Amino acid sequence: MASVHAIPSLEQEYEFTSESKRRLMIGIGAGVVLVAIGAFLLASGVGDHSHEVVQGQGHSAGHEGEHGFKWTTRLWANLWLNAVYFTGVSVIGMFFISYNYLAQAGWSSVFKRIPEAMPAFLPVTGIVMLVTFFVAGHDLFHWTHHDLYDPNSEHYDPIIAGKSGFLNTPFYVIRIVVYFVAWYGLWRILRNFSLQEDLNGGTEYYEKSIKFATAFLVVFAVTSSTSAWDFVMSIDTHWFSTMFGWYTLASWHVTGLAVITLTVITLKERGYLQAVNENHLHDLGKFMFAFSIFWTYVWFAQFMLIYYANLPEETIYYRERFSGYGGIYQAPFFINLFLNFVFPFLVLMTRDAKRTNIFMKIACWGIIVGHYFDFYTNIMPGTVGEHGGFGPIEFGMILIFACGFMWSVSTQLAKANLYPKNHPMIEEAIHHDI
Amino acid sequence: MHVTSSVRTPLVTGGKTYADVTEDVSRQVEGRPTREWTIAFAISVVVLIYGTACVFWTWWEGLGVWGLNKTIGWAWDITNFVWWVGIGHAGTLISAILLLFRQKWRTAVNRAAEAMTIFAVICAASFIVMHMGRPWLAYWALPLPNTFGSLWVNFKSPLVWDVFAISTYFTVSLVFWYMGLIPDLATIRDRARSKVSRYIYGALSMGWNGSAKTWARYEYMSLILAGLSTPLVLSVHTIVSFDFATSVIPGWHTTIFPPYFVAGAIFSGFAMVQNLMLIIRVVFRLEDYITVEHIESMNKVITLTGSIVGIAYLTEFFIAWYSGVEFETYAFINRATGPYWWAYWAMMTCNVISPQLFWSRTIRRSVIWTFVLSVVVNIGMWFERFVIIVTSLHRDYLPSSWAMFHPTLFDISDYIFSFGLFFTLFLLFSKFLPVVNMAEVKTIIKSSSEKLPKSVSGVAKGERVANPTFNKDVE
Numbered sequence: 019m020a021s022v023h024a025i026p027s028l029e030q031e032y033e034f035t036s037e038s039k040r041r042l043m044i045g046i047g048a049g050v051v052l053v054a055i056g057a058f059l060l061a062s063g064v065g066d067h068s069h070e071v072v073q074g075q076g077h078s079a080g081h082e083g084e085h086g087f088k089w090t091t092r093l094w095a096n097l098w099l100n101a102v103y104f105t106g107v108s109v110i111g112m113f114f115i116s117y118n119y120l121a122q123a124g125w126s127s128v129f130k131r132i133p134e135a136m137p138a139f140l141p142v143t144g145i146v147m148l149v150t151f152f153v154a155g156h157d158l159f160h161w162t163h164h165d166l167y168d169p170n171s172e173h174y175d176p177i178i179a180g181k182s183g184f185l186n187t188p189f190y191v192i193r194i195v196v197y198f199v200a201w202y203g204l205w206r207i208l209r210n211f212s213l214q215e216d217l218n219g220g221t222e223y224y225e226k227s228i229k230f231a232t233a234f235l236v237v238f239a240v241t242s243s244t245s246a247w248d249f250v251m252s253i254d255t256h257w258f259s260t261m262f263g264w265y266t267l268a269s270w271h272v273t274g275l276a277v278i279t280l281t282v283i284t285l286k287e288r289g290y291l292q293a294v295n296e297n298h299l300h301d302l303g304k305f306m307f308a309f310s311i312f313w314t315y316v317w318f319a320q321f322m323l324i325y326y327a328n329l330p331e332e333t334i335y336y337r338e339r340f341s342g343y344g345g346i347y348q349a350p351f352f353i354n355l356f357l358n359f360v361f362p363f364l365v366l367m368t369r370d371a372k373r374t375n376i377f378m379k380i381a382c383w384g385i386i387v388g389h390y391f392d393f394y395t396n397i398m399p400g401t402v403g404e405h406g407g408f409g410p411i412e413f414g415m416i417l418i419f420a421c422g423f424m425w426s427v428s429t430q431l432a433k434a435n436l437y438p439k440n441h442p443m444i445e446e447a448i449h450h451d452i
Numbered sequence: 453m454h455v456t457s458s459v460r461t462p463l464v465t466g467g468k469t470y471a472d473v474t475e476d477v478s479r480q481v482e483g484r485p486t487r488e489w490t491i492a493f494a495i496s497v498v499v500l501i502y503g504t505a506c507v508f509w510t511w512w513e514g515l516g517v518w519g520l521n522k523t524i525g526w527a528w529d530i531t532n533f534v535w536w537v538g539i540g541h542a543g544t545l546i547s548a549i550l551l552l553f554r555q556k557w558r559t560a561v562n563r564a565a566e567a568m569t570i571f572a573v574i575c576a577a578s579f580i581v582m583h584m585g586r587p588w589l590a591y592w593a594l595p596l597p598n599t600f601g602s603l604w605v606n607f608k609s610p611l612v613w614d615v616f617a618i619s620t621y622f623t624v625s626l627v628f629w630y631m632g633l634i635p636d637l638a639t640i641r642d643r644a645r646s647k648v649s650r651y652i653y654g655a656l657s658m659g660w661n662g663s664a665k666t667w668a669r670y671e672y673m674s675l676i677l678a679g680l681s682t683p684l685v686l687s688v689h690t691i692v693s694f695d696f697a698t699s700v701i702p703g704w705h706t707t708i709f710p711p712y713f714v715a716g717a718i719f720s721g722f723a724m725v726q727n728l729m730l731i732i733r734v735v736f737r738l739e740d741y742i743t744v745e746h747i748e749s750m751n752k753v754i755t756l757t758g759s760i761v762g763i764a765y766l767t768e769f770f771i772a773w774y775s776g777v778e779f780e781t782y783a784f785i786n787r788a789t790g791p792y793w794w795a796y797w798a799m800m801t802c803n804v805i806s807p808q809l810f811w812s813r814t815i816r817r818s819v820i821w822t823f824v825l826s827v828v829v830n831i832g833m834w835f836e837r838f839v840i841i842v843t844s845l846h847r848d849y850l851p852s853s854w855a856m857f858h859p860t861l862f863d864i865s866d867y868i869f870s871f872g873l874f875f876t877l878f879l880l881f882s883k884f885l886p887v888v889n890m891a892e893v894k895t896i897i898k899s900s901s902e903k904l905p906k907s908v909s910g911v912a913k914g915e916r917v918a919n920p921t922f923n924k925d926v927e
Contacts, residue, residue, distance in 0.1 A: 037523050064859040121553075124457055171465070177776040184774060222461055239763055258775040262706035304552070315686065326698040352893050372480075421634075442459040449455040452554075 025226035026447075028439040034432040041107045044427075052414025059410065060089040062424050087405055092153035095401040096411055097146060100419040101271070102249045103114060105143040107423065108314075110204045110274025113238060119224075119231035124446035125301055128293050130438050132281045132396055134212060134429035135296040136274070137205040139423050144198035147249075151191070152348070158401045161185045178255050185252055197245050204234040207242040212438055219440040249450025250393070253400035257335045261320040268316050269392050276385035279306060281427065283375050283382075290436055293448045296373040300452060303372025306362060306381060314359040345406040349419075350395045358390025390416070454899060460864035462902035463557050466740035469908050470894050473741075474639055476887045477893075480736050481640055482649075485883055488735050490863075493883075494868040496875035503869020510862050515585050517862040523848045523855035528863040529583040532870060533892060535720070537618065538833060539693055540714075541685060542721025543569025544625050547632070550683035556900055557749050559892035560741045564732060564882070565725045566629040572724070575621045575870040582866060610694035617691040621684050627679045627768060633662050635891040637669065655897035670761040682799050689717040696840065703844030706771070712764035719803070721756035723748050723826035728878070730823050732887055741888055751816040754829065758807035761836075764881035765804065783844060789855060792843045797836050802832020854902075 110132035118126045155162045160178075166206025169181045178185070211296050215223035251262045259265075266281035279302040283290045324332045339347045361384040371377040398406040438444060468476070485493075510517055520527055543565040550558040581587045591739070595605045605612045611659035635651050638660035644650035660666060696704040726747065733742040734757045772784040787796045806828050810816040815825075842857050881887070897908055 032783045069750065122460070180776045181774055224459060236759075239759065243767060256776075259770050260706045260764075261711075263767060264708065309594055311683070315690075316711060319690065320707045323694075323697050323705070323707045323709070327700050329700060329705075331775075362679075397553045444453045446457045451454070 028293070028435075028437045028444065030436040031288060032285070032428075032431040035429040038428060039425075041420045042425050046418050046425075049414040049419075049421065052417065054408040054414075056409050056411030057089070057093055058298055059404055060092060087403075088157060089405075091154065091157040092402045092405055093411060094150055094157055095398060095406075096399070096415040097150050098158055098249075098351060099397045100415050101143045101146040102389060102397065103138060104419050104423055105147070105249075106270030107274050108137045108139040108143065108275050109238070110270050111278070112201060112208070113271065114233060114274060114278065115208065115230060116231035116234045116238070120235060121229045122228075122443075125298060125450045126444035126447070127438060127441045127443040128298060128447035128450070129278070129282045129291060130441065131431060131434060131436055132140045132427075133274075133278050134209060135427045136277070137202065137209075139204070139426040139428045140198055140202045142422060142426065144194070144202070147194060148191070148318050151194070155187070158255060160254070160400075161252060162187060176270050181255070185255070185363050190248060193244065197241050197386070200237050200241065201234075204230060204237065208234070211436055212441075215440045216435055221442050224442050242270075252374055254338075254395060256331065257319055259332070259335075261316055261323070264444060265316045265320055268309065268313040269358075269389050272306060272313050272385055275302065275305050275309060275390040276382040276389075278302070279378060279388070280382040283379055285431075285436075287375065293437065295450070297450045297452045298447075299375070299378055300369070300372045301450075303366050303378055303381070306385060307366040307372070310358060310362040310366075310385060314355075315356075316354050317355075339404075343399060343406070345398050346404065346406055350391045350398075354391040354395055355391070356390060358392060361385075361388065393433065417425030456624070456899045460747045460900070463560070463745055463900040464741060464893065464897055465743055465745060465902040467903045467905045468740060468897060468903050470520050470775045470897060471909075472889050473893050473897070476740070477636075477736065477888045477890045478640055478643060480882075481884060481886055482643065486735070489879065490869045493876070493879045496751075496879055497871075499868060500872030500876050503718055503872045505867060506862055506865035507578075509854050511585070511587060511864055515583065517860060518866075519858045519860045519863055521855050521857070523853050524842055524845045524857045526845065527838075527842050529579050530866060531578040531834065531841055532867050533576050533583075534692055534837045535830075535834050536572045536579070536870060536874075536912070537554075537688065538717035538720045538837075539830070540572035540576060540621075540625075541717035541723065542725050543572075543712070543720050544621070544628070544681045545684045545721065546725070547628055548678040548685065551678045552682065555749075556896045558861050558889055559896055560738075560746055561725060561729055561750070562892070563629075563632065563885075563889045564728055564887050565721075566625060566632070567878065567885075567887075568724060568728060569721075570622070570627050570629060571881075572721075573686060574877070575874050578616065578623075578870060578873065579866075588639055596616065601816050610691055613691045613697060617688045618683075621688045622686055624677065624681055628674075628681060631673055631677065632889060633885060634658055634891075635662070636886045636889060638662065639890060640886065646693075647905055649840055652921045662804075686714050689713045696844075701844050702788070703840065704735065705794060706768055708764055708767055710789070712761060712844075715760040715764070716803075716833060716836060719754060719761055719807075720830055722754050722757070723829035723833075726754070726822055726826040727830075730819060730826075732882065735880075736887060738888060741893055746861060747819065748750045748761040750819050751810045751822060751841070753812040754826070755807050755816075758829065761859065762804035767926045783847070786847060787839060787843050790843070790847070792846070795839050795843065799832050799835040799839050802828045803836060806832070834914075840873055 053180040069431075114126075115130060117123075118130070150158070151398060160166075161181065163173065166175045166176055167182055193338065194196040195227075210229055211223040211227045211230070215227075246263045246266030250266060251258070279299070283299070283304065284296055286294055321336065324336065338353050362381050365377055365381045365384065379407055441447075466472075477648075480489075504551055508635060517526070518529070535661065543562075546558050547562045548564045550562075581590050582589055582595075591600065592603075593612070595607075595612075598604060605615075634657055635655035640655050641650060641653040670909070690710040690713065695707035697706060697709040699705055729742050733739050769784050772780040775781075787793075806825055809821070813819045846856060847854055898904070899907075
């Protein structure tokens with residue numbers, strides 16, 4: 019165990035090399051090209067197999083009061099999907115450091131700079147969401163149509179009209195702005211304390227950080243649920259589930275943990291963060307294992323209660339995903355369960371797996387990809403319906419967002435020492451041994 | 453090398469040596485019962501006898517002695533059941549989840565909390581057996597072949613899942629608690645002066661010899677049982693919540709129930725642990741082990757879980773409106789403003805508003821405040837179950853079936869029975885078994901003491917020092 023106790027220096031700068039920048043630019047460029055190809059194919063009607071399906075089902079689409087499907091909807095739906103997904107990953111960085119402060123956790127301080135770097139991407143996803151909502155709100159969100167609220171209109175929907183106190187454009191936009199401003203603002207404060215602590219030392223910043231971390235947790239306790247209703251649940255406007263907020267939080271959380279872990283391992287393999295040893299990885303692995311099971315728990319509880327009570331207005335949600343739209347969402351539905359429960363459960367089961375880089379990376383990728391499918395199955399049926407699928411647009415958009423996110427994280431990592439060297443818990447963390 | 457950060461607060465005060473821990477904790481196991489203990493025990497036994505008589509009368513006469521009616525077929529019985537099961541959650545949370553999270557403060561409170569769990573689950577089970585009406589047929593709840601019972605159980609019913617969930621939980625909690633006791637029982641065996649107690653504690657400690665190998669097995673066993681118990685903690689109250697949520701009764705059918713019930717259970721369980729520990733630490737003079745830091749940590753958990761429960765209340769209320777389902781909306785407005793408004797507001801005040809006082813550092817470090825608020829929390833959690841069960845049932849689908857529930861003497865007395873049972877068992881535990889896990893407290897002496905004596909392995913400062921029977925060399 020001697021290697022565990024050989025303490026490396028706490029002075030380490032991360033260098034965001036031009037080679038890395040070049041690769042990320044190529045990634046973004048490739049993503050843009052893929053999206054463009056996908057858009058061209060969709061615009062010219064190639065690759066959309068839904069026409070036969072629609073004709074096969076008669077005029078079912080017309081009944082729902084849709085304004086006819088535009089190929090751009092799929093583009094916007096993808097933007098929205100990735101924006102929601104990466105908003106979650108980013109804000110979980112803040113969530114992670116906040117609850118670690120509140121719980122006085124010591125072990126995590128050694129890699130604290132990684133979750134700390136993640137929320138910097140929030141303004142990007144926030145702006146993408148606002149722009150998407152303003153440009154394509156009518157295509158993505160059924161509730162934005164005014165005639166639903168007009169009793170004289172043939173599209174009048176008394177149920178949706180009853181929700182207008184919550185689902186109306188001004189209040190919705192205010193909420194989105196409030197979420198991002200609150201999350202990002204509180205992160206800036208904590209980040210600032212953390213950087214000041216590097217320069218000045220002392221426990222003053224630590225004490226203040228605990229206070230602001232607690233404040234964030236209070237804010238996030240409410241906004242994590244309401245944002246899940248806004249970003250995802252309101253797409254299927256009629257449908258409702260009290261679990262949905264915590265379910266989305268569970269999904270975001272475990273994804274964020276996987277991203278943190280993957281980043282830590284990647285940096286370690288490149289020679290950084292040598293003070294992070296297999297004990298820290300073991301704990302991160304336990305976190306991913308436990309919260310994968312937690313996600314499954316809330317997924318199953320929500321599904322089981324709706325299945326069991328068998329109320330039509332609730333079961334329709336799963337019916338659409340399971341057999342609706344020609345069954346195109348059935349595969350993502352099962353991939354979701356497999357990658358997010360079965361896979362991490364088996365891969366992360368043993369102690370040795372959690373202490374081995376390669377197994378951890380496999381589990382991380384499973385979780386990261388799996389939860390993309392989670393959001394995919396929640397967002398796509400209500401936005402693009404039978405026009406959904408996996409084509410160049412989907413892959414390209416993931417590439418753009420993922421490379422953008424990595425760029426943002428790398429920039430933040432390069433701005434500060436890789437270890438929070440004056441953190442009061444850092445000594446505990448580098449001697450972490452379980 | 454193990455490092456403890458300087459910002460961490462000490463968890464053991466008074467400069468204790470290992471021998472002091474043994475001495476301080478074993479004192480009341482080995483000594484004669486104190487006067488306080490005897491009085492408390494006598495009261496508990498009297499209450500238990502009265503309660504037992506009432507429970508027998510309930511069985512003899514039939515459940516008609518309760519205030520149930522055709523509309524409200526579940527009231528105090530199930531309320532009490534869920535309340536006790538909920539209280540039974542904190543023990544395993546402390547012993548299992550806090551062990552996995554390596555929380556050192558758990559060492560001083562885990563033993564008593566686990567004992568509380570076991571007794572609370574017994575009390576909860578007593579209400580199930582009570583409301584069966586014919587306790588001699590309780591085995592019908594098990595899937596036995598038809599020759600033993602009337603019918604094969606209905607596996608589609610969450611009530612049957614409850615039978616499995618709670619009995620599994622009880623078994624694992626009991627094993628976990630007992631395994632943790634073994635090293636301490638061996639300590640008491642080794643110190644025993646009379647032949648009888650040496651024999652009894654010797655048999656109970658199962659040949660524990662304290663070798664490195666035995667300790668290694670103990671550690672493995674703790675982790676494995678913690679890993680098993682963690683999903684069990686969640687599953688028990690999840691399935692209790694399924695008893696309601698799988699139905700289509702407005703106010704019961706809501707998907708957030710499982711995690712919200714679990715949070716509520718931990719909330720009430722920690723409040724009960726606070727009540728018990730605050731008394732124990734004074735009566736048994738254990739203030740150096742159960743410090744203000746422990747109380748504060750538990751109050752933080754209470755604030756956290758209380759706030760989670762609060763968020764769940766608001767979520768339910770919001771979604772009831774958002775859903776546009778008029779029955780659901782009515783059920784919630786009726787809760788807050790209908791004939792049972794007082795129960796609803798008692799629940800809201802006790803569960804959501806009062807724990808917020810713990811945001812004040814002074815209040816959450818005050819023994820008096822903690823004790824009072826913990827009682828308030830448990831009153832609130834009883835009302836929560838009452839609100840969920842009775843308020844959702846009392847407005848039936850037809851207005852001609854609308855009814856109110858009026859508890860009878862036997863509703864109340866059967867509830868009192870469970871207090872008699874609980875405190876009798878808990879007092880017996882606190883007299884005959886060490887209430888603090890000595891072995892585990894010793895593991896944090898070096899890292900978490902306020903000040904260390906010159907030699908932590910020195911002899912005890914207590915009265916036995918003159919005649920240290922634990923020291924084999926003297927004999």
